[in-house]
Amino acid sequence: MMMQKQNNLLLERLGKGACAAKYKLQTLSEEEKNRALRQAADGLLADQKAILAANEKDMDAGRENGMHAGMLDRLKLDGSRIEAMAEGLRQIAQLPDPVGRELEAWERPNGLKINKISVPLGVIGIIYESRPNVTADAFALCFKAGNAVILKGGRDAIYSNMAITASIRNSLKKAGVIEDAIQLIEATDRETTAAFMRCKEYIDVLIPRGSAGLIRAAVENSTIPIIETGTGNCHIFIDETADLTKAVNIVVNAKTQRIGVCDACESLVIHKNIAAQFLPALERGLADVHDVEIRGDKTVCGILPQAHTAQDTDYGTEYLDYILSAVTVGSVEEAIAHINRYSTHHSEAIITENMQNAEKFKQEIDSACVYVNASTRFTDGFEFGFGGEIGISTQKLHARGPMGLRELTTYKYVIEGNGQIR
Amino acid sequence: MMMQKQNNLLLERLGKGACAAKYKLQTLSEEEKNRALRQAADGLLADQKAILAANEKDMDAGRENGMHAGMLDRLKLDGSRIEAMAEGLRQIAQLPDPVGRELEAWERPNGLKINKISVPLGVIGIIYESRPNVTADAFALCFKAGNAVILKGGRDAIYSNMAITASIRNSLKKAGVIEDAIQLIEATDRETTAAFMRCKEYIDVLIPRGSAGLIRAAVENSTIPIIETGTGNCHIFIDETADLTKAVNIVVNAKTQRIGVCDACESLVIHKNIAAQFLPALERGLADVHDVEIRGDKTVCGILPQAHTAQDTDYGTEYLDYILSAVTVGSVEEAIAHINRYSTHHSEAIITENMQNAEKFKQEIDSACVYVNASTRFTDGFEFGFGGEIGISTQKLHARGPMGLRELTTYKYVIEGNGQIR
Numbered sequence: 001m002m003m004q005k006q007n008n009l010l011l012e013r014l015g016k017g018a019c020a021a022k023y024k025l026q027t028l029s030e031e032e033k034n035r036a037l038r039q040a041a042d043g044l045l046a047d048q049k050a051i052l053a054a055n056e057k058d059m060d061a062g063r064e065n066g067m068h069a070g071m072l073d074r075l076k077l078d079g080s081r082i083e084a085m086a087e088g089l090r091q092i093a094q095l096p097d098p099v100g101r102e103l104e105a106w107e108r109p110n111g112l113k114i115n116k117i118s119v120p121l122g123v124i125g126i127i128y129e130s131r132p133n134v135t136a137d138a139f140a141l142c143f144k145a146g147n148a149v150i151l152k153g154g155r156d157a158i159y160s161n162m163a164i165t166a167s168i169r170n171s172l173k174k175a176g177v178i179e180d181a182i183q184l185i186e187a188t189d190r191e192t193t194a195a196f197m198r199c200k201e202y203i204d205v206l207i208p209r210g211s212a213g214l215i216r217a218a219v220e221n222s223t224i225p226i227i228e229t230g231t232g233n234c235h236i237f238i239d240e241t242a243d244l245t246k247a248v249n250i251v252v253n254a255k256t257q258r259i260g261v262c263d264a265c266e267s268l269v270i271h272k273n274i275a276a277q278f279l280p281a282l283e284r285g286l287a288d289v290h291d292v293e294i295r296g297d298k299t300v301c302g303i304l305p306q307a308h309t310a311q312d313t314d315y316g317t318e319y320l321d322y323i324l325s326a327v328t329v330g331s332v333e334e335a336i337a338h339i340n341r342y343s344t345h346h347s348e349a350i351i352t353e354n355m356q357n358a359e360k361f362k363q364e365i366d367s368a369c370v371y372v373n374a375s376t377r378f379t380d381g382f383e384f385g386f387g388g389e390i391g392i393s394t395q396k397l398h399a400r401g402p403m404g405l406r407e408l409t410t411y412k413y414v415i416e417g418n419g420q421i422r
Numbered sequence: 423m424m425m426q427k428q429n430n431l432l433l434e435r436l437g438k439g440a441c442a443a444k445y446k447l448q449t450l451s452e453e454e455k456n457r458a459l460r461q462a463a464d465g466l467l468a469d470q471k472a473i474l475a476a477n478e479k480d481m482d483a484g485r486e487n488g489m490h491a492g493m494l495d496r497l498k499l500d501g502s503r504i505e506a507m508a509e510g511l512r513q514i515a516q517l518p519d520p521v522g523r524e525l526e527a528w529e530r531p532n533g534l535k536i537n538k539i540s541v542p543l544g545v546i547g548i549i550y551e552s553r554p555n556v557t558a559d560a561f562a563l564c565f566k567a568g569n570a571v572i573l574k575g576g577r578d579a580i581y582s583n584m585a586i587t588a589s590i591r592n593s594l595k596k597a598g599v600i601e602d603a604i605q606l607i608e609a610t611d612r613e614t615t616a617a618f619m620r621c622k623e624y625i626d627v628l629i630p631r632g633s634a635g636l637i638r639a640a641v642e643n644s645t646i647p648i649i650e651t652g653t654g655n656c657h658i659f660i661d662e663t664a665d666l667t668k669a670v671n672i673v674v675n676a677k678t679q680r681i682g683v684c685d686a687c688e689s690l691v692i693h694k695n696i697a698a699q700f701l702p703a704l705e706r707g708l709a710d711v712h713d714v715e716i717r718g719d720k721t722v723c724g725i726l727p728q729a730h731t732a733q734d735t736d737y738g739t740e741y742l743d744y745i746l747s748a749v750t751v752g753s754v755e756e757a758i759a760h761i762n763r764y765s766t767h768h769s770e771a772i773i774t775e776n777m778q779n780a781e782k783f784k785q786e787i788d789s790a791c792v793y794v795n796a797s798t799r800f801t802d803g804f805e806f807g808f809g810g811e812i813g814i815s816t817q818k819l820h821a822r823g824p825m826g827l828r829e830l831t832t833y834k835y836v837i838e839g840n841g842q843i844r
Contacts, residue, residue, distance in 0.1 A: 374839025417796025
């Protein structure tokens, strides 16, 4: 109880700090922001020793808690990873400023001049579970878009996150920019996370990045508007006119190039007229790269003796593993209905040489990114050319798909008159 | 308990109906949508007798429950109000289709062609407390933007809303359009409203329209992304160089032209160097129109003997009445700080002849609409030229300020390749 009260006071202090900062940040020029970002990049390199020492504390705790090798590797920082973080900040400094753009302008018959101008969102809260480099990266994107950020990282990386935050705050101070542009919640208990999700008074937007469980908790409990990110049960539909070589290459790539990412392919939908040709070819293609377990319907299992029988839950599962569900259908309409039913509205692809079916698929699939004859793995801020990304939105409000700098802004209307009244 | 289960089944049925409808609606052509809207307009006129009879039942219940005259007037339908509803539908038929616009298009070095296309949000939930005409109006805007809508109107207007919905569904059927484009929740208990706010599986966006209490309940309880609308504690700052005539006209208009609306002025901020000239002139200007109670700080009360002393809570109050709070400040910076602290981020105005101060105000005020030398009363979809409005957003995600047809859409990325992989 005492703890809770303390944490509420902590959140209030951070919230007030961020609100004060946001009014200063919205007036910074592009050059002031870029200078601060470059200063922060230099600072990370200069503070390398302190950051690595802090990271070693996290690594020790991880080893003691029996963290598995893959997780330890994600947590680990070294000279080259800090260099990469600094380089990330420098790259964001080079991106165009998303703030202050005139999005539209028109004049009304009564002489009022209306301008729609891009402005920062204000204060952004980010809850993440991932690697410590997210601390620098998320700050840089939010900052370049003129926002103050309050970060809540994972417990496992707390010392690393504190050291990175301290370094950046120090650099901001040197650059003459308000330090509260970045603040880290140092408490790592769940109650603080829950209370953070209800700091509507101070925070304009909350972006949860991480496991499905974290995102569900934010949907259930947050009073702050959130942007849901990341869950991707991505489908590829192999139409009956698909070019077999393209189809195999694309599925192999989308499934195996990196299995743990949200734009990896999790489910195949196959026109029954091409299944007998396509599936054995796919099996050969996959065999060259990695074992992949296929869980299919009767038709699929009839063609591929090694395939397992899919349960209905398989079609709704984001495996993030070397597993692929597969279902056969009789038409593009059936494929679209299946995908719209099971997808998480992230990324779906059709492989076809029939342009009418491609059109239908493009129009009727209800997902952020709809591909024709390409891998779903391109749903990414860098691949889209945004120069960075804060996450992939799977909701429909505000932003859909890869979110770069522009998606970290909103707009306001500026209306100029000379005495107009109604 | 039994009731609750029944209502959950009801919501599930409505949700599934809307989801099935949304896939059909997204493929309708502009002409198909317009034809259905015109059919619905004709239908309302043809069904006038049934609608008026239903409205009479609501009016009877209202009188029995002691509803006051103003509320009864808002509830009442007659021939000319039904004609106005029908005309509203016809006007929305004439607006440009917001769906299928190419918002951006570019090609990546690897040959991928990326198109950003406007698409419907999907299923929109609207909770409203107001007049029965909202039923037709909200349907028409959502429908023109390709969305299915589930409406939850006020208990007082339930029979009117049911009759209007039945009429529109009948017209949609005649026009060959899926009737579930519009559905009304006929249960009027609070438990159903609360359960409706958690139908995330079926509803893409929830728009609460009505009292601050309703909106607060939606913020607290909804798991569906919401768009907050309506609360407007709007400020006008009278700078020391203000043109007195413009200033008085604008304040009188913004305060008294219609007191119950969210873009009415609720609070004045006055540069102390102009207060002694401005306030008596304002008092004279208001006297010609309507008694307005002014609640001011010491300086204001020193100049206007009739003014009441403002409490701190006054500065944060949206009166929706003939009351105006007033505070004096020493600079534009002080004015901006006061407004950003107390405003609901809806609409604020500066009256000034100093263009530097106007620039500062435009840049630093954190509100959806920022006016220079004009009344705040222009924050309205019709006044902006949108041809209609579903509400005024006071949040920063997705849409800010007046929301017309385009704000009822989202976008998707359509990516065309010829076999690209990563």
